[in-house]
Amino acid sequence: MTRRDPCTELIHHAYRPPAGFEAPQVPVHKASTIMFANVAAMRARDWRNKTGYTYGLHGTPTTFTLEARIAALEGAEHCVLTPSGLSAIALVNQALLAQGDEVLLPVNVYGPSAEMARHELKRWGISHRLYDPMDPAALPALLGPKTKLIWLEAPGSVTMEFPDLPELARIARDHGVTAALDNTWGAGLAFNGFDLGAQVVMQALTKYPSGGGDVLMGSVCTRNAGLADQIKLCHMRMGLGVGANDVELVLRSLSTISIRYAAQDASARSLARWLTTRPEVSAVLHPALPDSPGHAHWQTHCTAAAGLFSALFDPRFSAAQVDAFVDALHLFKIGYSWAGPVSLAVPYDLQQMRGDHASTGHLVRFAVGFEDPLDLKADLAQALEIAFSS
Numbered sequence: 001m002t003r004r005d006p007c008t009e010l011i012h013h014a015y016r017p018p019a020g021f022e023a024p025q026v027p028v029h030k031a032s033t034i035m036f037a038n039v040a041a042m043r044a045r046d047w048r049n050k051t052g053y054t055y056g057l058h059g060t061p062t063t064f065t066l067e068a069r070i071a072a073l074e075g076a077e078h079c080v081l082t083p084s085g086l087s088a089i090a091l092v093n094q095a096l097l098a099q100g101d102e103v104l105l106p107v108n109v110y111g112p113s114a115e116m117a118r119h120e121l122k123r124w125g126i127s128h129r130l131y132d133p134m135d136p137a138a139l140p141a142l143l144g145p146k147t148k149l150i151w152l153e154a155p156g157s158v159t160m161e162f163p164d165l166p167e168l169a170r171i172a173r174d175h176g177v178t179a180a181l182d183n184t185w186g187a188g189l190a191f192n193g194f195d196l197g198a199q200v201v202m203q204a205l206t207k208y209p210s211g212g213g214d215v216l217m218g219s220v221c222t223r224n225a226g227l228a229d230q231i232k233l234c235h236m237r238m239g240l241g242v243g244a245n246d247v248e249l250v251l252r253s254l255s256t257i258s259i260r261y262a263a264q265d266a267s268a269r270s271l272a273r274w275l276t277t278r279p280e281v282s283a284v285l286h287p288a289l290p291d292s293p294g295h296a297h298w299q300t301h302c303t304a305a306a307g308l309f310s311a312l313f314d315p316r317f318s319a320a321q322v323d324a325f326v327d328a329l330h331l332f333k334i335g336y337s338w339a340g341p342v343s344l345a346v347p348y349d350l351q352q353m354r355g356d357h358a359s360t361g362h363l364v365r366f367a368v369g370f371e372d373p374l375d376l377k378a379d380l381a382q383a384l385e386i387a388f389s390s
């Protein structure tokens, strides 16, 4: 062969590193194009079969590895990755619902999931209804011929009620309705979503699997081959890919997920218990606390809890005072995500958010990070003093 130009040589260089490099860390494979040995090999490849590679969007060794590990965490057979937790919710809706169908959402569902139903699903001719997850007896009356999917969440976002998951899932199954669980709080650690009856389990990997507060990603898992095919096809047709550098970050953190989860659980419980002793606080919503709604279900089904809880302030305090309390915090920053190193606090207007909620008063949702719990307690104490002492 004639000598090639060095520029061509740089692209088509013959050197191959020796095989056999083995390390605990997973290599970062990034590609849009994946090359085939010949045309016949290209034509023979089926992108759905994850024993080989077709195109970057369908996966590389790096993304396949994270999918397999998340499936192991959730106790699933199949997993796909999505660019965020919210897009994992969207994927489940898109894969399993069609025009004319109805989806049920718990009244305490993650807020943007309800927004998706109110606006996007509605535009596609899919209706939704809210149900009270703490009243399973009322559920059968809401399940009609149009109902194809029910979302479960445990505990509910912000108000932290822990439902009877197996009972809700059983009712759905008896009516032929697919039960999908948002398992972001449980993270595959506090309980197993499939064992409790869910057929589809999604998670915002943004939270515990990442743990660093620097990645957005989601996963959708199933044990059922038929559901997995529906989800995988929709995932491909909608072009949902994730970046290998982000996958690398999640893979790097995943091996420490259980110790991070346990550490934040312990800190959150100690702060939650302490807040129950404070006169400014009328209730602390944390499923491991005996007075928290659904505590008995948490106790029956869970071995741990995430580092999240909400404090309901006495109704004699105004929204402005509760906001001032949050503003007076130094270590707790104001922001929405959780499971990262930094503790966070967000005030919510309970009446505006949940008109059906029996409690009055204003609520603050805390997400506990990795700071020393004694420092966090001191931070809460000084902010309570500043905001409520006058």
Ligand SMILES: Cc1ncc(COP(=O)(O)O)c(C=O)c1O
Residues within 6 Å of the ligand: 084, 085, 086, 087, 110, 157, 182, 184, 185, 204, 205, 206, 216, 217, 218, 336, 337, 338
């Ligand atoms: C319960 C729950 N589900 C889903 C999500 C969405 O995750 P992401 O932020 O990755 O879209 C969140 C985010 O806060 C969440 O709290």
